[in-house]
Amino acid sequence: MTDNIVAETAERIFTDLADAQSINSAKDSGWKTALWDTLAESGLTLTWVPEDCGGSGASLADGFSVANSAGRFAIAVPLVETMLAGWLLSQAGLPSPAGRMTVAPARPQDRVTIDADGLLTGRVRGVPYASEADHLAVIASGTKGFTIALVEASACQIEAGANLGNDASSIVVFQQVKPVSAKLAPENLTPTTLMLMGATLRSLQIAGALETMLDMTVRYSNERVAFEKPISKFQAVQHNLAKLAGEVAAAVAAAGSAADAIANATSFDDAIFLEAASAKIRCAEAAEKGTAIAHQVHGAIGFSMEHILHRYTLRSLAWRDDFGHESYWANELGKLVATRGADDLWPLVASR
Amino acid sequence: MTAALRFDQIRLPEECEKLRGEVRAFLAEEIAAGTFNPHEPLLEDADNLEFSRRVGERGWIGMTWPKQYGGHERSFLERYVITEEMRVANAPTRRFFVADRQSGPVLLKYANERIKMDILPRICRGEVCFAIGMSEPNSGSDLFAAKTKATKTDGGWLINGTKIWTTSAHMADYMLAIFRTSPPTKENRRHGLTQFLVDMKAPGITVNPIEQISGLKEFNEVVFKDLFLPDDHALGEIDGAWKQATSELAYERSGPERFLETYYVLTELVRALGPNPDTRSAEGVGRLVAQLHTMRRMSVSVAGMLQAGKEPVVEASIVKDIGTIWEQQLPHRVRDLAAFIDTEAANHSTLEEQLAFATRTAPKLTIQGGTTEVLRGIIARGLGLR
Numbered sequence: 001m002t003d004n005i006v007a008e009t010a011e012r013i014f015t016d017l018a019d020a021q022s023i024n025s026a027k028d029s030g031w032k033t034a035l036w037d038t039l040a041e042s043g044l045t046l047t048w049v050p051e052d053c054g055g056s057g058a059s060l061a062d063g064f065s066v067a068n069s070a071g072r073f074a075i076a077v078p079l080v081e082t083m084l085a086g087w088l089l090s091q092a093g094l095p096s097p098a099g100r101m102t103v104a105p106a107r108p109q110d111r112v113t114i115d116a117d118g119l120l121t122g123r124v125r126g127v128p129y130a131s132e133a134d135h136l137a138v139i140a141s142g143t144k145g146f147t148i149a150l151v152e153a154s155a156c157q158i159e160a161g162a163n164l165g166n167d168a169s170s171i172v173v174f175q176q177v178k179p180v181s182a183k184l185a186p187e188n189l190t191p192t193t194l195m196l197m198g199a200t201l202r203s204l205q206i207a208g209a210l211e212t213m214l215d216m217t218v219r220y221s222n223e224r225v226a227f228e229k230p231i232s233k234f235q236a237v238q239h240n241l242a243k244l245a246g247e248v249a250a251a252v253a254a255a256g257s258a259a260d261a262i263a264n265a266t267s268f269d270d271a272i273f274l275e276a277a278s279a280k281i282r283c284a285e286a287a288e289k290g291t292a293i294a295h296q297v298h299g300a301i302g303f304s305m306e307h308i309l310h311r312y313t314l315r316s317l318a319w320r321d322d323f324g325h326e327s328y329w330a331n332e333l334g335k336l337v338a339t340r341g342a343d344d345l346w347p348l349v350a351s352r
Numbered sequence: 353m354t355a356a357l358r359f360d361q362i363r364l365p366e367e368c369e370k371l372r373g374e375v376r377a378f379l380a381e382e383i384a385a386g387t388f389n390p391h392e393p394l395l396e397d398a399d400n401l402e403f404s405r406r407v408g409e410r411g412w413i414g415m416t417w418p419k420q421y422g423g424h425e426r427s428f429l430e431r432y433v434i435t436e437e438m439r440v441a442n443a444p445t446r447r448f449f450v451a452d453r454q455s456g457p458v459l460l461k462y463a464n465e466r467i468k469m470d471i472l473p474r475i476c477r478g479e480v481c482f483a484i485g486m487s488e489p490n491s492g493s494d495l496f497a498a499k500t501k502a503t504k505t506d507g508g509w510l511i512n513g514t515k516i517w518t519t520s521a522h523m524a525d526y527m528l529a530i531f532r533t534s535p536p537t538k539e540n541r542r543h544g545l546t547q548f549l550v551d552m553k554a555p556g557i558t559v560n561p562i563e564q565i566s567g568l569k570e571f572n573e574v575v576f577k578d579l580f581l582p583d584d585h586a587l588g589e590i591d592g593a594w595k596q597a598t599s600e601l602a603y604e605r606s607g608p609e610r611f612l613e614t615y616y617v618l619t620e621l622v623r624a625l626g627p628n629p630d631t632r633s634a635e636g637v638g639r640l641v642a643q644l645h646t647m648r649r650m651s652v653s654v655a656g657m658l659q660a661g662k663e664p665v666v667e668a669s670i671v672k673d674i675g676t677i678w679e680q681q682l683p684h685r686v687r688d689l690a691a692f693i694d695t696e697a698a699n700h701s702t703l704e705e706q707l708a709f710a711t712r713t714a715p716k717l718t719i720q721g722g723t724t725e726v727l728r729g730i731i732a733r734g735l736g737l738r
Contacts, residue, residue, distance in 0.1 A: 232737040245666070337637055338634060345619060349645055
């Protein structure tokens with residue numbers, strides 16, 4: 001259920017080409033090509049790139065809906081990453097190339113630097129889909145401030161790796177890499193801005209995956225019979241599912257609020273920081289609690305590779321690691337609150 | 353999706369923020385005048401008739417009700433702002449809070465014109481306190497097991513039996529209670545209860561205080577012996593009280609009071625930690641703030657959806673389930689995070705006193721107004737499991 005035509009298009013494509021059962025039983029990764037090509041043809045991969053930079057020029061709100069939907073379908077191609085890369089490039093007025101992209105850094109502790117000759121250096125970890133991407137959009141620090149650069153993936157050293165959900169995730173090493181194009185970032189756009197955007201996208205994906213988990217788990221509990229009745233009739237199971245619904249609700253509300261806040265913001269101020277950091281923290285907590293219940297209710301079948309449950313549970317857990325661990329954001333948010341002072345905590349919360 | 357949970361992104365409109373400024377200024381004046389101490393959460397002075405009257409004068413009680421009954425026809429989101437600011441400031445709202453939240457709306461819907469004209473304007477003026485008569489010695493969560501009897505007599509009803517755990521009964525002017533007017537039927541065990549308006553000053557009522565582990569005496573046992581209630585004090589359908597608990601419950605469940613009851617300990621913790629907390633403390637505070645922000649966004653969303661005429665029954669129950677567990681655990685989390693604070697810190701004794709009170713208060717938070725177990729049953733039904 002979505003409210004806009006961009007997200008509806010995405011859902012239609014996901015339904016046709018990203019059916020979890022078909023993907024789970026596929027013998028090869030041919031489905032990835034078919035899915036990616038269709039997404040690229042539809043313009044969804046460059047949702048956030050203005051038309052004069054080669055994209056679809058859709059709104060931030062539209063793109064956030066796509067990310068939420070991608071979570072609901074546990075999409076395993078770099079759609080969200082390419083959207084984010086396109087957004088980052090367009091902030092500096094750089095056009096986006098065709099093909100798969102990702103962004104670097106993907107963790108708030110990592111840095112890429114740019115030297116006087118315009119060459120990039122750095123080692124960044126956990127870059128999603130780096131090994132499948134054609135290009136990386138990078139935000140690098142230099143003496144003149146921050147630079148946004150487009151880099152060919154082949155120019156970097158990319159170690160193969162995977163996250164908890166078995167999706168590609170790599171250490172990327174830049175050794176005096178010459179970008180395809182580069183421009184100074186606009187004032188106020190920092191690596192933190194990229195992390196807040198990434199954290200909000202991952203929150204929306206986690207919330208989406210949790211929505212599907214709730215749906216699947218409720219359905220399974222109504223079908224599975226034990227002790228001569230559907231297990232959904234046992235109060236212990238009902239209460240576990242009610243708790244799962246609570247976690248899903250919190251994730252949906254927190255992620256939706258952050259997306260709505262950014263979509264309507266004029267700058268990334270303390271209020272946006274509260275929204276995005278809270279979303280990542282609360283969605284990560286919900287992923288931990290929610291996946292545990294979804295697995296518990298499914299029993300052994302949900303622990304088998306054959307069952308599709310892991311496509312949602314493991315990805316939602318993996319997404320916690322990207323663009324800031326929840327503990328990182330909690331520490332940063334705690335410091336912000338401490339700096340503002342005790343009597344300014346409520347006004348900050350109430351301002352949202 | 354079989355179980356779509358919806359939280360519309362509701363932002364409080366401009367008029368709410370203007371109102372927030374007004375209520376903060378008002379509360380600051382009251383604090384300056386010594387009416388209450390914001391660092392002293394709801395102690396014995398929680399009932400304050402003069403304060404209540406001044407809130408009424410501002411037009412902040414019965415805000416959403418029709419003007420003809422003393423109301424102000426403002427939005428539920430505006431009422432939301434008043435409620436949360438009063439709660440965070442630890443303002444003494446006990447006299448009017450229940451009447452404003454739930455008793456007034458029931459009267460508006462089911463009482464006759466004479467009763468409405470008599471009572472509602474007085475609620476709006478901050479003069480009237482309501483109690484809710486639900487639990488009995490042998491029926492709590494199982495509301496429909498209530499036995500206190502209403503027997504038909506000339507021109508009215510005779511009430512005999514006992515209500516218990518009745519908050520504020522000792523100071524209440526009225527009670528909204530459910531009494532048994534018929535036995536339950538085989539087909540419907542919820543049948544046979546009727547909602548009544550009780551004048552607490554009428555003869556035939558004995559109120560016995562019950563001391564709570566929090567140190568307060570808000571609870572009471574209320575014994576009815578041949579209490580006479582006139583016919584027009586029966587509210588709504590005779591034997592059909594079970595049909596009358598609809599969307600009002602959603603308001604009752606999802607308001608800011610469902611997660612802010614122990615909020616003061618978080619403020620005081622931040623004060624005690626100072627501007628440069630260590631990593632453990634900062635992370636702990638950050639998580640609590642993220643959880644608080646999320647619950648408030650959920651709660652505001654439910655208020656906005658109700659205002660828009662939707663019925664987010666499951667979402668409202670989720671807000672209370674998550675919110676009350678959070679406010680119950682909060683003093684314990686704050687205690688953990690305060691463990692390494694220098695006990696000589698300026699506000700340490702305030703924090704300790706607050707923690708003691710909040711910790712003693714905490715157990716009731718997941719019981720009052722619908723237990724966690726009852727809420728989870730409602731959520732499970734909403735999910736299609738029952």
